[in-house]
Amino acid sequence: MKNIFLYALLLAAFAGCKKSDVNKGGSTSPVIRGDTTVRLFLSAENNKDIPDSVSSELKITGDSVNFNIPGISTNRSFVLSFLPADANLKVNGVKQQSGVTVNDFTEPVIYTYTDPNGKVKSIKVSITNFTGLPILFLTTSAPVVSEDDYVTGNLSINTNGQFEPFAANAGLNIKGRGNSTWGLPKKPYHIKFDNKQAVLGLSAAKNWVLLANYYDKSLLRNAVADDIGHLVGADFTPHYRFVEVVMNGVYQGSYTLTEEVEIEPGRVDINKLSTIDNDNSDIGGGYLVELNQRLDADYYFHTSSGLPFTIKDPNDITDQQLAYIHNYMQQTEDAIFADNFADPVNGYAKYINVDSFIDWYLVKELMKDVDAVDYNSIFYYKDLNGKLGMGPVWDFDVSAGDPDLDPTGWWVRNGKWFSRLFQDPAFVQRVRQRWQSVQASLPLILTNIDKNAAYLNLSQEQNFKVWNILNTYAWPSPEVFGSYQGEVYYLKSWLKTRMDWMTANL
Template sequence: MKKLIGLCGWLLFQGSIYAQGFYSTNLPIVMIETEGRTIVDEPKTTVKIKIIYNGPDKITSLTDAPNIYDGFAGIEFRGSSSQMFPKKSYGFELRDAQGENKEVALLGMPKNEDWILFASYNEKSLIHNVLAMKMANDLGMYASRTHYVELVLNGRYEGIYVLMEKIKRSNGRLGITKISTTDNSGDALTGGYIFKIDKTTGSGGSAGWYSQIPPLKASRGQRTLYLYEYPKFDDMTSEQRLYLRNYVTTAESVLNGATFRDSVNGYRRYFDPLSFAQIFLVNEASKNVDGYRISSFFHKERDSKKGKIKAGPAWDYDLAFANVDYCQGNQTYGWAYLYGDICPDDNWLMPFQWKRMLEDPYFVNTLYGEYKRMRAGPWKTERLNAYIDSLATTLQSSQQRNFQRWPVLGVYLWPNPKPVPTTWQGEINELKNWLSARLAWLDASMPGTLTSIDPSPAATEISVELAPNPFSEQARLVLKTPRPMEILTEVFDLNGRLLDTKLHFLEHAKNEISLPVAGPSGTYILRIHTPREVLQKKMMKR
């Protein structure tokens, strides 16, 4: 006891560390001492930080000497809506004794000065962000490296955190070309840049511009806001701000134009389809309700280095994987990019790019090819479940302390769907079960899978009749169902291009639906998603 009390002033005899019996762990320990100063949203507060870790197969104790880092940092709260929770997330930059930024390699990650401690408070599996970063990395994209740690702040145990790399231009992170204030013409002006679609709160600033193309389903004048991320607005010259804004505006205008599919002068001249397909897959596999419309990053390299607009890196997945109780975010069916169909009154609606790209067979084929590659390899259901289990094994001991400190298991925290699991293992099981069902839905629903028309299962939940078929302008559906239900209809052409999608609420017994089909005479595919099955029908337009 006396040894603990005298440990350089870090531990408090009456504090929760001793009360919870936190002396050692299989995870790294991060110890922060503010020396009486208060951590705020901004600016950063100078603190002392010590990081201790003896390795993955060894125990690390509070009394061990700091062997990863022992020095200073500037720290602040981070996040937007998450700042309302008592367990705070933090952003910090490592500094030397003179207050200058200091790059250090932490826990096997490339050296840098900027880091994040993600709290994972209302996401009780503690796994969502780590899993999403792994899935993005599986696709071949840069994604933030992660490492679980346990945090001690001013002698008080604060629980499990995820140490993450902050998204930034840097060797070892997003390796685009560094741009300086002298790069104001020619090829040097064309990159590299990082920008994002986001809220102004918790984003480090509100300087940016509004897209000239409205978001999907905008009905109240909602507009898509782009924010400068790198360089920051104050570090950019007027030429650089104008260039990036004009480039994005031109690119969006082409994507929204009549000849956007043109392989030379269409949107592919400005956008990198592969990166947009990959971000689509991470967002849809996790059904991220914040995906596309919030915390959505983009970057552009110099023209001499094939500098098209690329989507990514992936970011912010605590409200993904069914951790929401609004806008059908916890359902295994439905598309995240069509969020506005469910919640058109939201202040932040989906930008138009992905839906527009899905009207291009080249993009559809790219998307489906990436999905097949993942499902045949790292995204096999059993492999993802095994990865989740491996994380759970790593956290098995420390999660008990975390939930002693934050007794939230079985408690509703915005926006948890109900019923709320009462155990941590229940959270893990729910994640695995949901993800398995979600991937099964995507297997049947991913654009480009139109290989089996008019399947005839032995028994279906609903009966569907097309009358007449062929039709003129609108297809008329007669559906019979034994119970009220919600269905999703999709209309594709034979290239797998999605032409229309709508949600319908069916009453018991007989229902009639009319579907307008925009396009020339020919064959189309109708796909109907019910809560239990996917049906496909061939439609003929005169």
């Protein structure tokens, strides 16, 4: 049987081979443990496009092994060869034939080896493509050239064995998204499925966002902010997945897939208004509004202080509902600036969920998000029979030291509402107590940056081959760090300094 002996996994009958036991030069000499071993290889029968470089991508962890095939592919069926060829290997009880038996590697496959002495060893074998991240294959009926006009298409996903298989060719509509980010070379996208889809382990929904992270050379800031949001407990913080995007056969780069900001179960999970909900008993929620200086929405209003709010949900808001939420936001602002604003019964606390405001504030202040001072992507929600809350946290392309913001000094509390709230000693004390309650867990954020950066290492290499900006100045980066590792180090060191400063000054 003609095989490409790309790399050997040595499975011992009596003990598993450690990483140090494997000869990375590609030798086929077995490591002897007792008197029986078996070796697995990717077979030539798979396809002739598998390059020799696969050998350098083998990863072994305990009783699992990963063969990584660098090319972008949707193929998940592979043949393994093994030596000795008559070794007793089974998959789900089915005897395997070396170089013949085909298995579906959409998910990892468990091989069971029984040695001549009757001892049994199991190992999980996975085969990944490209960078190992899930690969989204988008096919569209026409080029996506607009933020406003959808193009029909479909999506298939090579999950690379990390998540449940995704239904092939799911129908969808796709358009561009973002404000300044849509004008950048690497485009962000909004996907709307024909039917709700659970994607990569996230709750089923129609609407999804692909963040391009072109501004952010670490590719991590939005993910870091979401991690902080979950740690702090900020309301309705989105979940994310790192993915590769291929559109119409062309690799687009490394993206962050995340949930749309919308009123939906598992997202902003509050009551959803319909056009008939106009009576006093049901008009009170739910609403999702954005403080948005661009006013790029069909419905909007200003408060008396000049703050602009757009309606995110409901999309088809009635005149009565618009009047209600406008009035509620104005009452809230009036209470914040009233002489008795600190009164726990009749002051601002009558209208806002104070804990929700504080959690949102801490995430945005820690990241020193540029847009968070009364500009845009500042979301508020109001549920039926509930007070005004803040969330979800969103949009961190320009944050955490990009642009060159000093990691010291207050930022978000300079906004109109927050500057007033911080004049209340009771509010300041609650912020201090909340920070102290999460302070011990904050180093986990820095640890997670390292983990995610390692996970993205092959992905960032491919991304910056397409978008070659690591060694060039690109706003808002304060300087050129010259490498992906340099970008990650800057992000970590900036955040560490920021955490320490906030701890000292709260």
